[in-house]
Amino acid sequence: RVFNVNVGVLGHIDSGKTALARALSTTGSTAAFDRAPQSRARGITLDLGFSCLRTALPPQLGPGPGELQFTLVDCPGHASLIRTIIGGAQIIDLMMLVIDVTKGMQTQSAECLVIGQIACQKMVVVLNKIDLLPEGKRQSAIEKMTKKMQKTLESTKFCGCPIVAVAAKPGGPEAPESETPLGVSELIEVLKSQAYLPSRDPSGHFLMAVDHCFSIKGQGTVMTGTVLSGSVSLGDNVEIPALKVTKKVKSMQMFHTPVTYAMQGDRVGICVTQFDPKLLERGLVCTPESLHTIHAAIISLKKIQYFRGALQTKAKFHITVGHETVMGRVMFFGPAPADFSEEIQENVFDFEKDYLYQEEYLSKDSSSSEENKENDQAGEIQLPKQQWALLEFEKPVTCPKLCLVIGSKLDTDIHTNTCRLAFHGVLLQGMEDKNYTETSLPKLKVYKLKHKQGQVERVMDDYSVIGRSLFKKETNIQIFVGLKVKLSTGEDGIIDGGFGQSGKFKIRIPDGLKPDTKMLLTAASKKKSKAGKGDTTKEDESSKNDAAQPVTISLQFKRYVFDTQKKMIQS
Numbered sequence: 001r002v003f004n005v006n007v008g009v010l011g012h013i014d015s016g017k018t019a020l021a022r023a024l025s026t027t028g029s030t031a032a033f034d035r036a037p038q039s040r041a042r043g044i045t046l047d048l049g050f051s052c053l054r055t056a057l058p059p060q061l062g063p064g065p066g067e068l069q070f071t072l073v074d075c076p077g078h079a080s081l082i083r084t085i086i087g088g089a090q091i092i093d094l095m096m097l098v099i100d101v102t103k104g105m106q107t108q109s110a111e112c113l114v115i116g117q118i119a120c121q122k123m124v125v126v127l128n129k130i131d132l133l134p135e136g137k138r139q140s141a142i143e144k145m146t147k148k149m150q151k152t153l154e155s156t157k158f159c160g161c162p163i164v165a166v167a168a169k170p171g172g173p174e175a176p177e178s179e180t181p182l183g184v185s186e187l188i189e190v191l192k193s194q195a196y197l198p199s200r201d202p203s204g205h206f207l208m209a210v211d212h213c214f215s216i217k218g219q220g221t222v223m224t225g226t227v228l229s230g231s232v233s234l235g236d237n238v239e240i241p242a243l244k245v246t247k248k249v250k251s252m253q254m255f256h257t258p259v260t261y262a263m264q265g266d267r268v269g270i271c272v273t274q275f276d277p278k279l280l281e282r283g284l285v286c287t288p289e290s291l292h293t294i295h296a297a298i299i300s301l302k303k304i305q306y307f308r309g310a311l312q313t314k315a316k317f318h319i320t321v322g323h324e325t326v327m328g329r330v331m332f333f334g335p336a337p338a339d340f341s342e343e344i345q346e347n348v349f350d351f352e353k354d355y356l357y358q359e360e361y362l363s364k365d366s367s368s369s370e371e372n373k374e375n376d377q378a379g380e381i382q383l384p385k386q387q388w389a390l391l392e393f394e395k396p397v398t399c400p401k402l403c404l405v406i407g408s409k410l411d412t413d414i415h416t417n418t419c420r421l422a423f424h425g426v427l428l429q430g431m432e433d434k435n436y437t438e439t440s441l442p443k444l445k446v447y448k449l450k451h452k453q454g455q456v457e458r459v460m461d462d463y464s465v466i467g468r469s470l471f472k473k474e475t476n477i478q479i480f481v482g483l484k485v486k487l488s489t490g491e492d493g494i495i496d497g498g499f500g501q502s503g504k505f506k507i508r509i510p511d512g513l514k515p516d517t518k519m520l521l522t523a524a525s526k527k528k529s530k531a532g533k534g535d536t537t538k539e540d541e542s543s544k545n546d547a548a549q550p551v552t553i554s555l556q557f558k559r560y561v562f563d564t565q566k567k568m569i570q571s
Contacts, residue, residue, distance in 0.1 A: 002067050003057065004265060005195050006226065008120065009074045010112035011098030016128040020098055020168040021074040023181040024188065025051040052267075058192040068195055071226075071267050093198045093265075094191070095120045101127040101145050101165065105152055111419055113156065114304055118424045119404065122194055123158040125149050130182060131167035162190050202263040205290035206230035206238065207400055208270070209323060213277040220250055220273040223285060229400070230287065231263035232270065239288040241398045243279055246288050247272035284323055284398065293398045294430030297321070297391045298349050298444070299405050301425030303363050308418055311361035317407035317422060319391055322399030328391045330407070331561075332358040333446045334384040344386040347402055349428040355446045357561055361387060361423070389425070390444065403427050441562040449558050450568070456487065456551040457504060459521045462512050466499050467553045473503040480505075480555075484570055488552040489517040495555075507553065521551060 009017045051074070057066040073092060095116045099109055116123055127149075133141045142165045153159050166183035169175065210225035232238065232249060239246045251271040252259050262268040270285070284291065303311055311332065319328040335342065336354040362383055391405070407423045431440045454470025467485075471477055477498040485493045485507060491514065493507040513521075557568040 002054075002069050003061060003195075003197060004069045004071055004267065005093050005198065006071045006073055006265065007191065008092040008095045008116075009072055009098060010095055010116065011128075012100065012103075012106040012108040012112075015098040015100040015103075015106075015109070016168050017098050018074055019173070020096070020126060020128060020166070021051050021072045023166075023168040023184050024070075024072060025053050053188070055188060055192060058195060060193075061195060061197055068192065070191060070195075092120050093122070093196070094194055095123045096126050096191075097123055098126045098128050099145075099149065100129050101142065102129060102132050104145060104148060107418070110306060111421055113152075113158075114306060114419060114421050115406075116158065117156055118406070121198075122196070123161045124187075124190055124194055125153075125161060125163040126187060127163065127165040128168055130165050131170040162194065164190050198265060200264045201229070202231040204230045205287040205400070206232045206236070207284060207286045207290070208232070208238075208268070209282075210280060210285055211282050213280045213282075215277045216271070220271045221275045221277045222253075222269045222271050223280065224267070224269040225282075225285070227262055227264050227266050227268060229264050231261060232268075234260045237288055238270070238272075238285050239290075240275075240280060240283070240285055241291045241293070242283050245275070247275055282323070286400075291322075291398050291400055292430050292432050293396045294432050295393055295396050295434055296431040296436050296440070297393075297405075297427050298388060298429040299391060299425040299427050300344075300347075300349075300386055300388050301361070301405070301407075301423045303361050303423050304419065304421050306419035307422045311407075311422055313357075313359050318410040319393065319397075320406045320408070321397050321427060322403050324397050324399065325410075326397055327394040328407075331390040331392075331446075332361050332387060333390070334358055334362065334387045336447075340382065340384055342385075347426060347428065349388070351443050351445070353445065355388070355444075357446050357448045358387070361389075388428075389423075390441075390446075399427065399430070401427065401430065437562075442564060444562055446561045447558040447569075448561060449556065452555045454553045454555075456507075456521060456553060458525045459513065459518060460506070462518070463509050464496070465493070465507050465509065465513070465521070466504055467507050468502075468504045470553060470555060471503045471505065473501070475503060477503075477505050480568070483555060483557060483568060485553050485555045487517065488549070488554070489514065489520070491517065493553070517551065524550070 009021050011017050051072045053070045053072065054067050055070075057068050061068065095112075097109060097112055097116065099105065127142060127145055130138060130142060146163045146165075149163055150160075153161060164183060164187045166181065166187055168181050168184065170179045170182060207228045207230060208223075208225045209228055210223045212224045213221065215221045232252070234249055234252060236249045237246050238249060249270050250273055252262060253269045253271075254262060254266060259268070311330070313331045314329060316327055316329050318325050333355045335344075336356050339353060364383070403426075405425045405427050406421060407425075408421045410420055412418060412420045433439045452470050454467050457466045457468045459465050465487075470485075471480070477495070480495050481497055483495050485495060487493060487509075491509050491511065493509045496506040496508045498504070499506045557570045559566060559568055
């Protein structure tokens, strides 16, 4: 029995990730395998950042004979790191964060930590390059850095994780191979103690991330990679969605051993015939028809706390979905106020509900929380339990349903000390139709609240008044006819039509004006016409009132963002 655990080796550029992977694989394979001559010959299998280390099964993984295999996924340079890791997020069971002990946390170490929190369950921190610390001060420097790292990890889910100090390649890249690495065997013991049998699920559609493709004479083309979900057997048909080709699985191998079956989490090579390996360097292979190619998507999302700045609607981000990263534009929205406290079902999107348009993602520090403060006098902003975004991609993306989505600003200068990952979420609904703006978007009920204010100009009779300042002169008042308005004195009215040419309009008051309102308004218009005779004291009082508060008219309605007819709706 061989149990496979995938270990991601992450860290800042030049922290010694590859050297560590190399040291682990060689130390590991010779230490664990010197009883078998062929294992010595195997040495190291560093291929596109995959190497492996086998050791005896640690007791916590069950009794009986068996081996534990760590597949080390050495994640290369930075922009590709984000793509590689996110793509393989489902397959990394354990993460090693490599830190240069002389430098501590660096920008990308922080980004790796963020990715780890989104995509990974367990972590080990490796302080590398301890050979650069002077012998006498080495121990205290390691302790100091260990404390510092523990502090950094306090607020993350990796709080209290093991921290191991090593020198993967003492003397640096130029040093002779005979230099023995420091601390590597201790690190292997820590990895064994952290190993767990990840829950693997063979059901569902087969999906594999291919990271290498080559041909073998007389055999066919071999695609090697990691099974992300489901399982595959000899003779199955598999699709390469990027090329729209379907092929039959002719043979399969796992670590040079022929097999007939592989499932989620396994590293496997699949051989097919009549396929040019040059067409597919890396990408996805799956059960035919199981992936969809989408032009836009609805996702549920969370902002990444280390990202500085607001997430604005209409902004562009690099969106990583499945194994692809494309540019996309976002529009944020949240639950309608009535549904604010409702429990949200995970991983489903309800097209029947109404949603409220947002200028930006709402978080404790977002600016548009000003308007929310009015709604919530306590000053405590009520944040919705869930927020969503509509993503519109610049080019179509092929991905599994419900996959992880990460939005980042990869065009930020790599040398600035900021986190470039902005948000992460789950893809709930993909839009496969090229004309999704006409076919799918009108079903998405996201609305904006509109609020206009005007003033009562004068009374016509007990049941109608003339208003002004609600519309511009050129507005077509006809489209507003029949909408309800409210006067600041409490009466409800209905817009009846325009009045004259200057944007004034007539309001019908079905229940009639209150006597007080009428007095207020007639007093105001008398004051205007300077014909104020009679009881001056009363007149003065009412004119004071009038100066303080003219009677205002407020019109509120909502308009759905994707409604082609731009209808105005009042509840």
